[in-house]
Amino acid sequence: MAKAKAAAERREDALSHDRIVEAAIELLDAEGETGLTFRALAERLATGAGAIYWHVANKGELLAAASDAIIGRAMAGVATHASPQKTIRGIALGVFDALDAHPWAGALLSRGPWQTGMLQVLERIGRQLQALGVPERAQFTAASTLVSYIFGESDQNATNGSSHSRTASRDEFLGVLAARWEALDAREFPFLRSIAPRLRHHDDRAEFLAGVDIILAGLAASPRKPRSH
Amino acid sequence: MAKAKAAAERREDALSHDRIVEAAIELLDAEGETGLTFRALAERLATGAGAIYWHVANKGELLAAASDAIIGRAMAGVATHASPQKTIRGIALGVFDALDAHPWAGALLSRGPWQTGMLQVLERIGRQLQALGVPERAQFTAASTLVSYIFGESDQNATNGSSHSRTASRDEFLGVLAARWEALDAREFPFLRSIAPRLRHHDDRAEFLAGVDIILAGLAASPRKPRSH
DNA sequence: TGGTTACTGGAACGACGTTCCAGAAGGGAT
DNA sequence: ATCCCTTCTGGAACGTCGTTCCAGTAACCA
Structure with a gap:
């Protein structure tokens, strides 16, 4: 809680796992599979590549989280x-x-x-x-x-x-x-x-x-x- | 035919599309997906990366040819x-x-x-x-x-x-x-x-x-x- | 014999994933 | 108020990859 609070107060648009995944999805939708790079992601989030690695282990985990999010949203919408x-x-x-x-x-x-x-x-x-x-x-x-x-x-x-x-x-x-x-x-x-x-x-x-x-x-x-x- | 003959006479182990695909399959089986690189492939074929590109357009085509070969062999064996x-x-x-x-x-x-x-x-x-x-x-x-x-x-x-x-x-x-x-x-x-x-x-x-x-x-x-x- | 074609292989380029690290920013203890 | 310590940042740097480029070589044709 102290951890989350501190992170939230550092910048009002603080970096977080969810925000990174969301940006990754936007990038993948816009540019396709080859469009997702840590450099492009860092630019979109106005930060550096190293900062992203604090929240995400590697590209594989990021891709897995992104596709899981897609399925999760789809499943939330079914009757x-x-x-x-x-x-x-x-x-x-x-x-x-x-x-x-x-x-x-x-x-x-x-x-x-x-x-x-x-x-x-x-x-x-x-x-x-x-x-x-x-x-x-x-x-x-x-x-x-x-x-x-x-x-x-x-x-x-x-x-x-x-x-x-x-x-x-x-x-x-x-x-x-x-x-x-x-x-x-x-x-x-x-x-x-x-x-x-x-x-x-x-x-x-x-x-x-x-x-x-x-x-x-x-x-x-x-x-x-x-x-x- | 003149073309094929010339190629065959250059080296007894001349480079060819089939030989490249076969070497790629061996590499993929031995080292997994990340094991197939043009450098490793060139070393295994005792040549340079540029020579491979004379026979193969790019890595995607090579991977497609390799997996098609796997299915082709499997289908040849079914009763x-x-x-x-x-x-x-x-x-x-x-x-x-x-x-x-x-x-x-x-x-x-x-x-x-x-x-x-x-x-x-x-x-x-x-x-x-x-x-x-x-x-x-x-x-x-x-x-x-x-x-x-x-x-x-x-x-x-x-x-x-x-x-x-x-x-x-x-x-x-x-x-x-x-x-x-x-x-x-x-x-x-x-x-x-x-x-x-x-x-x-x-x-x-x-x-x-x-x-x-x-x-x-x-x-x-x-x-x-x-x-x- | 000279030129043309088919093919070779190594050097070089740009982009990538990832690591590293110097440092900023806040909270808690003194 | 001061200091440290944890959390978090971002840019520089490393090694590897796919791919391109090109000088060079060997066989064939006129």
């Missing part, structure tokens, strides 16, 4: 009072939209051994699976399958999306991708060639949710005891 | 003459084991707009889905769901696994993880606490395959037309 299925879709969409808005966060969340952000998602999904009546033995497998899919597909979508600017060139991007698939070798890639035209009217979000529903259908098909209420 | 379900499990396990053996490759494959390695997996899975009788409209969604799950969970598993050395300390790693989950706040993380004990007898591969089966069950539950043969 949890609908049916379990709808709530799971809401959680999934929360992650999807968060990574779409902050594409740099996706790479960091798969990385690292079970960070806080992913634990939050796992926890929330697990609770809904319990409410769905998934037997205890199957709960971990089910939750982990959903989480892997959610982060895998969201990250994939985010990194694809960050290459084109916005909805403007989105159709163009899909068109180029479709053309490239259609130009693949006919013997080696018959399947990709056959579905390439569908790429042009592709709705990322709808496609993503359809994947969630496939997994939910798979869980419903497995033996489960219905919830008593 | 495709069993039932569609079994073949899909074989493809999934091929990716899983490849990323487990080369943990650095996982991060690179999610990244980048649809690289060759992932396209190969998508193609092979798509063909099996066609054989399963999945209707054409649903094929892309189904294939993309499976691929996202496969790479998402495999990458997750690989990065977790690379922190401990091998099966020796694997149980220890799981024990520490379980203890950490059990120590979480009881109000905020009731689900994680409840399943933490299961973590101690956790079989990654079996768990991964169970996830694949959930998705396959979900596909089977959706309307489909049976294959006529």
